[in-house]
Amino acid sequence: MSDVVVDNSPDWFPVLQAVQLANWCDAAAAALVCYDSVVMFPRELKYIWRAPWSTMSIFYVMARYLGIALALNFWAFNANISMSPSVSVALDKFANYGAFVTTIVGEAIMSLRIYAMYLRSKIIMVVLIIFILARIGVGLAVAVVIFGPKSGISATEWILSGIYVCGPSVDTASSLPLAWDITSIAINILLFILAIGRFAKHAFEMRRMLHRWQVNDLMKVLVRDSIVYFFFNLVATIILMISVWGQPGNDTYFAIITAYTQNEGSVLLPRLVISFRENYSQDAHHGADTAKGTVRSEQMEFERRVTEDHEMQTVDRGQISSAVSPAVEEEIR
Numbered sequence: 001m002s003d004v005v006v007d008n009s010p011d012w013f014p015v016l017q018a019v020q021l022a023n024w025c026d027a028a029a030a031a032l033v034c035y036d037s038v039v040m041f042p043r044e045l046k047y048i049w050r051a052p053w054s055t056m057s058i059f060y061v062m063a064r065y066l067g068i069a070l071a072l073n074f075w076a077f078n079a080n081i082s083m084s085p086s087v088s089v090a091l092d093k094f095a096n097y098g099a100f101v102t103t104i105v106g107e108a109i110m111s112l113r114i115y116a117m118y119l120r121s122k123i124i125m126v127v128l129i130i131f132i133l134a135r136i137g138v139g140l141a142v143a144v145v146i147f148g149p150k151s152g153i154s155a156t157e158w159i160l161s162g163i164y165v166c167g168p169s170v171d172t173a174s175s176l177p178l179a180w181d182i183t184s185i186a187i188n189i190l191l192f193i194l195a196i197g198r199f200a201k202h203a204f205e206m207r208r209m210l211h212r213w214q215v216n217d218l219m220k221v222l223v224r225d226s227i228v229y230f231f232f233n234l235v236a237t238i239i240l241m242i243s244v245w246g247q248p249g250n251d252t253y254f255a256i257i258t259a260y261t262q263n264e265g266s267v268l269l270p271r272l273v274i275s276f277r278e279n280y281s282q283d284a285h286h287g288a289d290t291a292k293g294t295v296r297s298e299q300m301e302f303e304r305r306v307t308e309d310h311e312m313q314t315v316d317r318g319q320i321s322s323a324v325s326p327a328v329e330e331e332i333r
Contacts, residue, residue: 021255030075047281070095127190131190178245236261
């Protein structure tokens with residue numbers, strides 16, 4: 001059932017302040033997402049639209065442009081705009097369905113990255129596919145139970161001291177959202193551990209070759225292996241879990257964290273795709289046969305081009321950098 005309630009009581013002022021703060025944070029996040037898309041567009045044009053089309057290209061477009069739509073939707077949802085309860089429910093459903101799609105796409109992008117880093121390991125592929133399918137299954141179950149025809153979802157439009165607030169409510173009690181969050185933290189921990197494991201292997205190979213640690217070279221490998229992206233994605237997931245299930249009492253903290261966790265993927269994921277395409281675009285080992293529909297390979301692999309320790313000790317810094325440069329990394333169509 002949908003209602004319109006008018007109430008000018010000052011008791012609602014704390015609620016209105018929280019809603020206004022959430023709207024400001026959502027507006028700032030939406031502006032940041034749109035700004036990032038403008039700043040990144042020249043690189044997007046080069047590495048996505050003018051490059052051979054692939055599955056990763058499709059994932060990029062979904063993450064980037066659905067992310068922009070979601071950022072604007074999150075802002076509109078908390079804006080002081082008069083909207084009917086049915087519109088409010090529609091916006092809420094779009095936010096949740098869209099977030100589900102972008103989350104799965106993001107995990108698919110990072111899984112493909114891990115799969116490539118591990119040189120198309122079948123074991124890694126099977127494990128990641130199992131996790132992704134589990135995520136999709138739980139997500140669809142949440143969609144049906146929480147937002148389906150029999151979920152009992154409704155909305156009430158409140159006009160509080162001249163400010164419009166409209167929010168949906170769901171009568172269905174279910175543990176499925178908790179299951180969704182548990183699988184979310186599980187897959188992100190797995191991806192981060194796998195990424196760190198590959199970085200550690202590369203770092204120790206470099207240490208064995210050089211007989212010492214080279215901080216600058218390690219930082220280059222850290223960036224090239226996209227560890228920063230996996231780390232920030234895991235942090236965002238953990239913060240979201242704490243915010244949702246910990247029920248923080250600080251409205252400012254909750255508004256900022258919600259805006260961040262809702263929109264970080266809209267910036268992080270497109271930058272991840274562009275980053276590793278950009279890093280390997282000049283690699284002499286990649287090849288593309290667009291006539292046959294093959295996708296260029298971008299396989300992360302250390303090729304040791306020195307064989308003896310005494311030879312390594314005579315290699316200058318430029319040669320060392322060449323020795324640890326990645327070859328091609330497989331990108332899946």
